[in-house]
Amino acid sequence: MKPVVTVEEMRAVDAEALAEVDEATLVERAGTAVATWALRIMGGGYGRRVVVLAGKGNNGADGRVAAARLAARGALVSVVEVHDAPVRLVPPQGADLVIDAAFGTGFRGEYRAPAVPEGVPVLAVDIPSGVDGDTGVACGEPLRADLTVTFAALKPGLLQGDGPLLAGRVVVADIGLDAGRARIGLVEDEDVAAHLAPRPRAAHKWQSAVAVVAGSPGMTGAAELCAHGAYRAGAGMVRLGVPAPAGSPLPAGEAVSTLLAPSGWADEALAMAERCRAIVVGPGLGRGGQRPTDVRALLEGTPVPVVVDADGLFALGTAAEAAGVIGAAGAGVVLTPHDGEFARLAGEPPGADRIAATRALAAALGAVVLLKGPTTVVAEPGGRVLLAAAGTARLATAGTGDVLAGVIAAFVARGLDPLEAAALGAHVHGAAASLGPPEGLLAGDLADLVARWLSAVRRG
Numbered sequence: 001m002k003p004v005v006t007v008e009e010m011r012a013v014d015a016e017a018l019a020e021v022d023e024a025t026l027v028e029r030a031g032t033a034v035a036t037w038a039l040r041i042m043g044g045g046y047g048r049r050v051v052v053l054a055g056k057g058n059n060g061a062d063g064r065v066a067a068a069r070l071a072a073r074g075a076l077v078s079v080v081e082v083h084d085a086p087v088r089l090v091p092p093q094g095a096d097l098v099i100d101a102a103f104g105t106g107f108r109g110e111y112r113a114p115a116v117p118e119g120v121p122v123l124a125v126d127i128p129s130g131v132d133g134d135t136g137v138a139c140g141e142p143l144r145a146d147l148t149v150t151f152a153a154l155k156p157g158l159l160q161g162d163g164p165l166l167a168g169r170v171v172v173a174d175i176g177l178d179a180g181r182a183r184i185g186l187v188e189d190e191d192v193a194a195h196l197a198p199r200p201r202a203a204h205k206w207q208s209a210v211a212v213v214a215g216s217p218g219m220t221g222a223a224e225l226c227a228h229g230a231y232r233a234g235a236g237m238v239r240l241g242v243p244a245p246a247g248s249p250l251p252a253g254e255a256v257s258t259l260l261a262p263s264g265w266a267d268e269a270l271a272m273a274e275r276c277r278a279i280v281v282g283p284g285l286g287r288g289g290q291r292p293t294d295v296r297a298l299l300e301g302t303p304v305p306v307v308v309d310a311d312g313l314f315a316l317g318t319a320a321e322a323a324g325v326i327g328a329a330g331a332g333v334v335l336t337p338h339d340g341e342f343a344r345l346a347g348e349p350p351g352a353d354r355i356a357a358t359r360a361l362a363a364a365l366g367a368v369v370l371l372k373g374p375t376t377v378v379a380e381p382g383g384r385v386l387l388a389a390a391g392t393a394r395l396a397t398a399g400t401g402d403v404l405a406g407v408i409a410a411f412v413a414r415g416l417d418p419l420e421a422a423a424l425g426a427h428v429h430g431a432a433a434s435l436g437p438p439e440g441l442l443a444g445d446l447a448d449l450v451a452r453w454l455s456a457v458r459r460g
Helices: 007-018 023-042 058-072 163-167 189-195 220-232 266-272 291-301 311-316 319-327 339-346 354-365 400-413 418-433 443-459
Strands: 002-004 049-054 076-081 097-101 122-125 147-151 169-173 184-186 209-213 237-243 256-260 278-281 306-308 333-335 368-371 376-379 385-388
Touching (some): 023 147, 023 169, 049 058, 058 122, 189 443, 266 291, 306 311, 311 319, 319 339, 319 354, 339 368, 368 418, 418 443
Parallel strands (some): 049 076, 049 097, 147 169, 184 385, 237 256, 278 306
Antiparallel strands (some): 376 385
16 A cells, blocks of 8 residues: 655654755755656657746755756756746747646645646646645645656645646655655555455355345335445355335345344344344435434444444434444444535534544544545544545446445455455445446446456456
8 A cells, every 4th residue: 555644744754864864865866756757758858848936945946956957968947936937937939848846745825826838748846836735725726737746655635635636647756765654545456456365265155244234115226236235345145134114125136135123123133144244234224213223233232343334324323422332332333424424423524634534533433434535535543544546436326335335344254354444445446436437337337347346456
């Protein structure tokens, strides 16, 4: 997993390095890395026209070193001081590249960048100037980069807020700084293959069994999607319990389905899940009657981890109520809120710094919290955070969250701890969606794409 460090953590990394190497050396390394990538963008240096927008701090110093390196390779380089920059940055004769070295991750305030003509590529140093290093919020009107060269580790602001849109492609340059103690990591494809063990030769269905308590009269589709997602993510057996009156129809599919009592069903559900290694509760469950009491009783009585999604989250109530239930739970709990559900649990929306907000809620509740979004944030109570940035707008359709809940439960049943199961599940969920059609992807398609993506990674 790629390390991600906050602005404060990066300052500590820098300070630790400066005990062994002088600042000028680090600036030389950073500027040389920028120049190397600039040459790749332009296809060479000789005769190329480059404009470097440089500020007063280390970011500007990095840009000046890059300018010197490029000039030594025959480029025609102009260094423009940020406070003297014209309204239009590129001179009439044009440019082959603009290097944005105005401000770094520690910038505070508002920055309005000079205009760059369309078609002129922009390379940002560490982070696009004017983008908050932690939140990714654009403070003013930053330049949109085609490539961002960041140092030592990714920054949260490159992965959330406006950061992904403004940073373009992001590469991490090694300049001799140690980010090995980062408390945030970005999940990559290879992490799935490395952490999700293949089924042993002598595997049997109960070794990775999942129980799903979901659905209600008229809402059985969510239950079916969740169960299908669990199967396609490797569950050997899925047992589905639907609280509904006698004679109600059960979802079609591979899951072993049963009707639970319309209320007071917690003991029945626990009995159904007796041989299962993970439980999902909530998709399509409904919110009326005794639902909150039953969901809470299920959590308190289970000996295996529980993924709480959708209406199950509503049943937990406020943060104080949820913390009490989770504290009494018999095993680990994973909560999977979207922004609205998060706001109900936490008492306020996640705000600009989604990483900090998710960390705080996980600590307050004593549970793993997965906050859904373009970059999904997963935090455990101890403060470790994993990010999944494979998400796509294709997932913005009803039912995809039900599939995700099933995938996470299957990964828990296959032996991952709840934090890794949630983060790897979110990554697989997003990556699998990219295999589907750009328009019109259905949640019903997604589970099959999950199996296809996992199979390809395993072969690789």
